[in-house]
Amino acid sequence: MRRTLTSQERVVIEPVHLADFFTVFFSAASVILFGALYALLFAWSRVRGRPRLMPMAYAAYLGLAASVIVLGNAANLFNSHYWTFIVLLMLVGYLVAPHAIWHLCVGTHVGEDEAVKVSQQR
Amino acid sequence: MAALGTLSSANLNGGQKLAVKFFTVAIALFGAQVLFGMLAGIQYLKPDFLFGILDFSVNRMLHINAMVVWLLFGFIGAVYWILEDESGTPVVGLGLGNLMFWVFTLAVVVVVLVYLLVQTGPGELKSIWLINEGREYIEAPRWADIGIVVCVLIFFYNVAATFMKGRFTGIAGVLVFDLVALAGLYLAGMWYTPNISMDQHWWWWVIHLWVEATWEVLVGCLLAYGLVKTMGVRRKIVETWLYIEVALLFGSGILGLGHHYFWIGTPEYWLSIGGFFSALEPIPLVAMVVHAVFDAGHHKMKSANHPALAWMIAQAFGNFFGAGVWGFMHTLPQINLYTHGTQWTASHGHLAFFGAYSTIVIAFVYLAVQKWRGDVWMSGNMAGAWKWKWALFLLHAGMIGMTMALLITGYEQSQIERAIGGSTWTAYFEAQAHVWFVQGMNWRMISGWAFTAGFVLLAWDLMTIGKRETRPAQLPAAEAAAA
Amino acid sequence: MSQTQTQTQTLWWASESFWKKMAIWITAGSVVVLIFLTFDTVKQITAGGKRVPAYSVINQRIDYVFDDKRNHQVPVIGPEEPLFGKKLSEEEAMALVSKGKLTTQAKNCMNCHTLLGNGAYYAPDLTKSWLDPNWGTKETREQKMVDFLMNPEEMLHNSIGRRMTNLGITEEEARATVAFLKWMSSIDTNGFPYNFKPIDQSDPAPAAAPAASADAAAAPVQQ
Numbered sequence: 001m002r003r004t005l006t007s008q009e010r011v012v013i014e015p016v017h018l019a020d021f022f023t024v025f026f027s028a029a030s031v032i033l034f035g036a037l038y039a040l041l042f043a044w045s046r047v048r049g050r051p052r053l054m055p056m057a058y059a060a061y062l063g064l065a066a067s068v069i070v071l072g073n074a075a076n077l078f079n080s081h082y083w084t085f086i087v088l089l090m091l092v093g094y095l096v097a098p099h100a101i102w103h104l105c106v107g108t109h110v111g112e113d114e115a116v117k118v119s120q121q122r
Numbered sequence: 123m124a125a126l127g128t129l130s131s132a133n134l135n136g137g138q139k140l141a142v143k144f145f146t147v148a149i150a151l152f153g154a155q156v157l158f159g160m161l162a163g164i165q166y167l168k169p170d171f172l173f174g175i176l177d178f179s180v181n182r183m184l185h186i187n188a189m190v191v192w193l194l195f196g197f198i199g200a201v202y203w204i205l206e207d208e209s210g211t212p213v214v215g216l217g218l219g220n221l222m223f224w225v226f227t228l229a230v231v232v233v234v235l236v237y238l239l240v241q242t243g244p245g246e247l248k249s250i251w252l253i254n255e256g257r258e259y260i261e262a263p264r265w266a267d268i269g270i271v272v273c274v275l276i277f278f279y280n281v282a283a284t285f286m287k288g289r290f291t292g293i294a295g296v297l298v299f300d301l302v303a304l305a306g307l308y309l310a311g312m313w314y315t316p317n318i319s320m321d322q323h324w325w326w327w328v329i330h331l332w333v334e335a336t337w338e339v340l341v342g343c344l345l346a347y348g349l350v351k352t353m354g355v356r357r358k359i360v361e362t363w364l365y366i367e368v369a370l371l372f373g374s375g376i377l378g379l380g381h382h383y384f385w386i387g388t389p390e391y392w393l394s395i396g397g398f399f400s401a402l403e404p405i406p407l408v409a410m411v412v413h414a415v416f417d418a419g420h421h422k423m424k425s426a427n428h429p430a431l432a433w434m435i436a437q438a439f440g441n442f443f444g445a446g447v448w449g450f451m452h453t454l455p456q457i458n459l460y461t462h463g464t465q466w467t468a469s470h471g472h473l474a475f476f477g478a479y480s481t482i483v484i485a486f487v488y489l490a491v492q493k494w495r496g497d498v499w500m501s502g503n504m505a506g507a508w509k510w511k512w513a514l515f516l517l518h519a520g521m522i523g524m525t526m527a528l529l530i531t532g533y534e535q536s537q538i539e540r541a542i543g544g545s546t547w548t549a550y551f552e553a554q555a556h557v558w559f560v561q562g563m564n565w566r567m568i569s570g571w572a573f574t575a576g577f578v579l580l581a582w583d584l585m586t587i588g589k590r591e592t593r594p595a596q597l598p599a600a601e602a603a604a605a
Numbered sequence: 606m607s608q609t610q611t612q613t614q615t616l617w618w619a620s621e622s623f624w625k626k627m628a629i630w631i632t633a634g635s636v637v638v639l640i641f642l643t644f645d646t647v648k649q650i651t652a653g654g655k656r657v658p659a660y661s662v663i664n665q666r667i668d669y670v671f672d673d674k675r676n677h678q679v680p681v682i683g684p685e686e687p688l689f690g691k692k693l694s695e696e697e698a699m700a701l702v703s704k705g706k707l708t709t710q711a712k713n714c715m716n717c718h719t720l721l722g723n724g725a726y727y728a729p730d731l732t733k734s735w736l737d738p739n740w741g742t743k744e745t746r747e748q749k750m751v752d753f754l755m756n757p758e759e760m761l762h763n764s765i766g767r768r769m770t771n772l773g774i775t776e777e778e779a780r781a782t783v784a785f786l787k788w789m790s791s792i793d794t795n796g797f798p799y800n801f802k803p804i805d806q807s808d809p810a811p812a813a814a815p816a817a818s819a820d821a822a823a824a825p826v827q828q
Contacts (some may be wrong), residue, residue: 107619245708
């Protein structure tokens with residue numbers, strides 16, 4: 001049922017086109033895998049005090065962002081305001097989440113001897 | 123005290139004596155799950171196999187019911203395992219707990235026998251009361267439903283009253299609250315309606331809110347206890363993180379119910395709500411990754427029980443891939459329209475249940491076996507360590523193989539049957555006859571044999587590990603410090 | 606060390622008590638929203654509404670037609686076409702559909718088939734089975750479905766040898782099951798299953814053909 005919607009039309013979702021199936025599955029999996037890689041490298045860089053790992057962490061985030069955009073395109077998310085908002089939410093949320101969780105880790109472990117060292121290193 | 127290396131209940135406290143009973147039945151039911159899964163798998167390839175004797179529907183029902191019950195038994199066992207230690211007092215109603223164990227086990231046996239021997243009934247209410255409710259995962263007849271609720275309430279009483287009498291810790295608080303939700307939600311699946319939309323609407327309350335909310339939090343409590351006891355993490359930190367986890371899991375999980383309300387007659391706004399919370403769902407996983415790395419950097423990963431530690435690490439990965447990657451691949455409604463009700467769901471379900479729940483129960487059973495034999499050595503240089511390592515490998519290789527094979531069949535099915543064929547009868551069988559599908563099912567079967575071999579090895583290992591071992595376990599300093 | 610102690614107190618956003626409250630508030634908030642939505646959803650999916658029609662809909666033709674506005678197929682209730690030629694009151698229809706639903710539960714249909722996409726994947730989805738072109742013509746459909754349900758193991762299913770077993774379904778149960786399936790096909794499922802090609806239900810006389818015919822449904826399908 002391939003039909004391009006005009007901009008006036010408001011539908012809740014526009015189903016994925018057959019040709020984009022693989023792209024959707026692959027990019028969705030990439031979103032999660034890059035997200036984990038980003039979180040992993042980010043945390044690793046901080047916990048071991050290796051700033052050189054940080055660019056790699058952000059490279060992983062770029063991979064995540066690219067995957068989100070590809071997914072958004074393939075799943076027709078940019079055709080509606082609501083789903084575009086979800087895409088933006090993912091982009092911002094996944095960028096910020098590891099930072100926030102890291103701060104929580106440091107904050108909650110304050111008082112533990114090793115954790116103090118980490119917070120001082122930073 | 124019995125000699126090291128021999129199974130002796132003298133090594134266990136009251137709650138733990140009860141726990142090992144639950145674990146024993148759990149592993150037996152795990153075996154039943156594997157057996158009936160294999161029979162159902164063979165029927166995909168050889169449709170005449172046991173046709174009219176043990177049909178696919180019966181095997182499949184036993185396969186998924188055995189799973190729900192063995193995980194429940196495993197969870198109940200794990201809670202009894204930690205109960206006296208965590209509360210600092212003996213279980214209040216141990217006799218009642220024992221009675222509940224026997225009643226529950228007997229009920230399971232009766233239900234299984236009825237499934238096998240009676241199978242189906244006439245289209246009347248009495249069939250639903252006595253034989254089989256015919257609703258996926260909660261097929262147990264109504265009399266058994268009532269029995270389950272009574273058993274869970276007795277279990278709840280035991281847990282809550284024991285904690286009230288002893289220490290009511292943060293972990294205890296979350297656990298008690300979670301058990302109330304667990305018992306209460308089951309009631310949502312216990313009534314009949316001719317309206318299939320209404321039926322499935324409430325049915326998801328049980329299935330989703332159990333599996334994707336209350337079970338997750340229950341596992342969180344068990345892991346929190348494990349962190350305090352075995353890794354020496356300070357209780358205050360662990361409990362803070364348990365609350366964070368509850369906030370993240372319930373915050374994304376409760377309304378995540380929406381992703382099951384896309385196509386069952388429920389209103390259109392669920393498409394938006396389900397999509398929104400699907401996008402949020404990876405956040406707890408990201409939190410887990412960051413926190414795990416943080417902890418690994420600060421605590422020496424020393425464990426006196428290598429198999430249990432390995433299964434806990436497997437849990438982290440399994441949860442991440444099963445729930446995270448496999449879930450997100452087909453959760454947006456734009457694609458779920460084609461994948462809903464295909465082998466995609468089977469692929470996701472296999473990996474997610476195994477990764478998130480089977481692993482943690484197996485880890486607890488290893489912990490139990492160690493103590494049961496008098497805290498024997500279960501670290502490096504263990505006699506016969508190949509058994510647990512090969513069991514771990516075969517179960518994972520088998521599960522990953524099955525999941526990948528089902529992924530390929532699901533992909534083919536979503537295209538051929540759903541997108542092109544439009545889900546008609548003809549389109550369905552066209553997709554089932556497709557070479558990708560048939561080959562996928564063959565590979566699933568081969569992987570299933572690997573999984574079966576892994577299970578046999580696991581069962582053998584659990585019965586023999588630590589036998590005749592004379593070295594005592596090197597307990598982490600934390601245990602002494604915490605006590 | 607004393608410095609860290611003061612720090613512990615200042616980090617309110619990382620404190621145990623803060624997250625305990627957060628956990629409670631987030632859980633409670635989610636539950637309240639869910640309950641609010643549940644009230645509305647239950648109202649909308651109660652039989653007799655727009656999304657889930659009354660059981661007496663089995664007295665009418667049910668079709669599955671592409672809707673331009675919603676960009677997917679939707680169930681369309683057509684002219685009177687009573688099931689088995691007998692028009693039923695709302696109570697009679699409900700009793701019949703209920704009998705059918707009970708049969709699908711007692712016979713464990715859901716562990717081979719999917720209904721509304723939920724169940725097992727060993728046999729076709731039943732959401733729109735009433736409209737499946739496999740039943741041939743709309744005149745023979747009802748009886749064919751009943752015959753199939755009563756003696757499925759003898760019928761030709763497919764090329765791969767997979768068959769439905771004989772579940773001892775009586776004629777009464779079979780007719781009720783057909784009523785349940787016809788009623789289920791009238792539920793608005795937001796376009797699931799997608800791209801479905803329904804059985805031709807148009808009337809033989811061209812003049813009487815309403816707009817909502819099978820041809821109209823198939824027209825926008827261009828893969």
